[in-house]
Amino acid sequence: MFDLVQQSYQAGWYTLDNVKTFVMANMITKDEYKQITGQDYNVVTETQTV
Numbered sequence: 001m002f003d004l005v006q007q008s009y010q011a012g013w014y015t016l017d018n019v020k021t022f023v024m025a026n027m028i029t030k031d032e033y034k035q036i037t038g039q040d041y042n043v044v045t046e047t048q049t050v
Helices: 002-011 016-024 030-037
Strands: none
Touching: 002 016, 002 030, 016 030
């Protein structure tokens, strides 16, 4: 799954939010998220206010 998500993200087919969905679904790890996006995985819940 990692390779598919990485290739899709690099091609511009997936956004950061799309890749986060794979972490939340336990299909990739937080470390793999960082490898793919170059950013740390941080979850912002919908109940937080800005």
